[in-house]
Amino acid sequence: MTTPAGSVLTENKSETTTPFSCVVWNDPVNLMSYVTFVFMTYFGYSKEKAETLMLQVHNLGRSNVSAGDLEKVERDVTAMHGFGLMATIEKSN
Amino acid sequence: MAQAFGRANPTTISGYLEAEERQLLGSVFGTVAILLASEQPAANQDPLAAMVGISSSANLSSDPALQRLFPNAYRTDPEAANDFRRYTEESLREQKLDNANQAITLLKDQPDDLQMSIKQAQIISAALNDARLILGSRLELTDEHSLDTLLEVEVNNEGPAHLYEWLTWLQESLVRSLMD
Numbered sequence: 580m581t582t583p584a585g586s587v588l589t590e591n592k593s594e595t596t597t598p599f600s601c602v603v604w605n606d607p608v609n610l611m612s613y614v615t616f617v618f619m620t621y622f623g624y625s626k627e628k629a630e631t632l633m634l635q636v637h638n639l640g641r642s643n644v645s646a647g648d649l650e651k652v653e654r655d656v657t658a659m660h661g662f663g664l665m666a667t668i669e670k671s672n
Numbered sequence: 673m674a675q676a677f678g679r680a681n682p683t684t685i686s687g688y689l690e691a692e693e694r695q696l697l698g699s700v701f702g703t704v705a706i707l708l709a710s711e712q713p714a715a716n717q718d719p720l721a722a723m724v725g726i727s728s729s730a731n732l733s734s735d736p737a738l739q740r741l742f743p744n745a746y747r748t749d750p751e752a753a754n755d756f757r758r759y760t761e762e763s764l765r766e767q768k769l770d771n772a773n774q775a776i777t778l779l780k781d782q783p784d785d786l787q788m789s790i791k792q793a794q795i796i797s798a799a800l801n802d803a804r805l806i807l808g809s810r811l812e813l814t815d816e817h818s819l820d821t822l823l824e825v826e827v828n829n830e831g832p833a834h835l836y837e838w839l840t841w842l843q844e845s846l847v848r849s850l851m852d
Binding site: 607608609610612613616619626653656657660661662663666667668669 | 760815843847850
């Protein structure tokens with residue numbers, strides 16, 4: 580990333596302390612192997628963990644693949660979009 | 673005929689593509705690059721914002737394929753989604769355009785027996801994925817079975833559905849060799 584990935588919402592300090600999640604959604608194009616590969620290479624997850632998350636996406640339609648403060652999750656979602664995965668930011672409950 | 677990619681050694685991915693196939697793949701990546709370059713920021717946008725990669729407009733593209741490449745990051749909050757897009761879409765677009773262009777260069781002047789570094793294979797894989805997302809959007813694929821119907825009606829195994837199937841096969845073998 581060459582942009583100041585610094586976060587769109589850093590003005591709001593109270594929001595950045597609330598944990599957020601990066602949610603990956605199922606789609607008809609991305610291959611199961613590719614999604615596993617992305618989770619392994621970008622997040623550094625083991626093959627087992629990456630496959631578990633991929634199967635959640637495949638079978639349940641979505642999976643919370645990472646969590647943290649807003650800045651981290653925005654970075655993760657941007658990276659997922661870079662890999663072509665459908666990803667959104669959600670406030671963790 | 674193309675052969676599946678494989679891990680030649682820890683640092684090299686090997687493959688086999690005939691000249692015609694390399695040319696076809698190059699032209700596929702070429703159309704990806706054209707689409708990505710087609711919606712560059714308007715010339716009248718704030719130059720400082722442009723310099724740091726912030727777009728002044730932030731709306732979801734009207735083209736379904738571009739919508740798929742640059743999806744909303746907030747599902748239920750369009751304002752936050754547009755705000756996020758302003759800060760991320762330009763650099764994301766540049767990254768994808770760069771991948772497509774690098775993939776074209778990588779395939780040029782190659783012999784049938786391809787030898788790629790891991791990094792080069794990852795670039796090809798990223799470009800292949802964007803090509804599949806665009807083509808999948810054009811074919812209006814909605815689930816894993818919608819391709820089968822399209823494949824059946826194409827004559828002589830030629831057409832966009834068969835191209836998509838070929839790109840999928842290449843991608844599957846490339847990703848598997850990267851995970852080996």
